[in-house]
Amino acid sequence: MNKIKLPTGLRDEFGQFAENKDIISAWILKLLRNRSYSRINMPIIEQRRLFDDFATVNQQYRVFDPAGDDLVLRPDLTLPIARFLSSTNVSMPQRLYYIGEKFEISPELSGGKNEQTQVGIELIGYQSLKAEMEAVIFMHQLSKQFLNRHHLTIELAHAKLVDQVLSALQLDHQLHTQLAQALYHKNFPAYDALLAKLGPCGAVSEKMAPHVWHR
Template sequence: MAKDRSLLPIPAGMRDFLPGEAQLRRVLENKWAQLYTSWSYEEVMTPTVEYLDVLTIDTGEEMAGRLFQFFDRKGHIMVLRPEMTTPIARLMASRLYKDTLPQRLFYGANVFRYDEPQAGRQREIFQSGVELIGASSPLADAEVIALAVEALRQSGLEEFQISIGQIEVFNGIMDELPLSPEDKSKIRDLVAKKDFVSLEEFLQNHHLNLEQAELLLRLPTFHGGKEALEEASILAVNEKARQGLENLHQVYSALCLYGVEEYVAFDLGVLRGFDYYTGIVFEGYTVGLGFPICGGGRYDRLLSQVGYDCPATGFAIGLDRVLLALSRNQQPKTHTKPDVLLGGDDLVEIFAKAARLRARGFRVEVDVLGRQEEALKAYGRERGIADIIYFALSPREDADDVKKEA
């Protein structure tokens, strides 16, 4: 009795990738790996499962509530990694701390977050990204942003934008406010979500003076090109905020030298969701999707939390989100058909021919069902295979086989 297929579900937020879909993922993953390597980044891999205490060092309460966690047989609390920056910080502090800086590392890995599944937001996510560790200069921030731009360009996306913010501008303004750390964290969440109505209500309830409230309400509205950065000079309420704005100018100048300024814009409302960010932060958006396809920034204090005081910056791209954007803008691609189909009775010739063709880069399918010539050709036509070759044993070989049987 056949098994009821309705009894074969997969967990919510997970998905299968069929032939063609899996191939597109692999092609894009390999293309990005080649790109990172050409910029002198080296690949690393970390475990899918790590200890809870390590992966929640500085990721914030929001991420702590989105973890897949469980106990091992010794009672340790384990988690499926929710992102890759903290595992690489651990790797750097425990295994690579003696190596010469800066270190340029890249990865391609699945991460897991217990979010409510929806389009573009799964619970298992494939991320591709880089970490540039050991450099605090604006040139390092510009390098990872320019590399993110190039990765998105090579994916085939034609319309996208990298929105750049600066955490220290926001932190400088927060330093001037007579609020508790909890209230400041709430303001940060509202600014990041661009929830102006709730932000205004919150500020009114906490009796901030008009000038302070106006600065916070205007912060997320500074969005655009270099002119937006010039207008944002009113946010330089102290030295911390002033240095943050100056850092944005320096990074932008370097991005112009890379020739990617058409892909970047400033958005001082970009704050990102992790507590470990300390300077430049950025997110990438494309037409047709209401959520970021990539994100990153500077995290100079994270490595010190694992015993290795070192500046760092990086980014991660959501590969599945990029493919979703491509599928909405282009005709979906089917999986690649074989170039050649081989079949027949002469297995020696079939296998030899297949080896020669594969060595030359052709995709070759060998018939394993013993189809006769007409059946083989019908199968090949159904699959859309252009070249079909049937190898029959010669009459002499047939006669030899008869003699051997006799």
């Protein structure tokens, strides 16, 4: 058979790397089952419009569909859960966990992988403080088990903070969008290059860069 290369940004998992991934996954899944979470599996292909606010079109793997629907390989697993809950009559509250592959094209020369495994929990219908503390406990246990760290720093924020700060800077629409995308995807080289265009007002948004992540 002729040698066929993988698409850029993808890789085969083999040997010890694959074994280590299975060990970590098994430990996480056992922990979440013991904490009474329910497993949810979702298709790897979704309607593209589900992710309209998540990633630009050129960062998505488009999928050919004979039926004519506009589909993509999922770039995230959280939004499909929202889609599932909005289209079913599942009772609340719910404690859900998931693990699966997501596909998002990384910026060129960034060193990022286009296929990544995403693991997460969703506490839906609970009081906010209880949900946040549950997530903190889970991250602390994971850190102690695999990183051998007993002191863990966790940053909590909200994605809407980005738009509020950028709107206050009164930027033109294109630069506003580019900065928001760079922060959203934690592409800090691109963020720094855009920030250089702002002059003195950039100091306001520079302080928030390490603390913004999407929830």
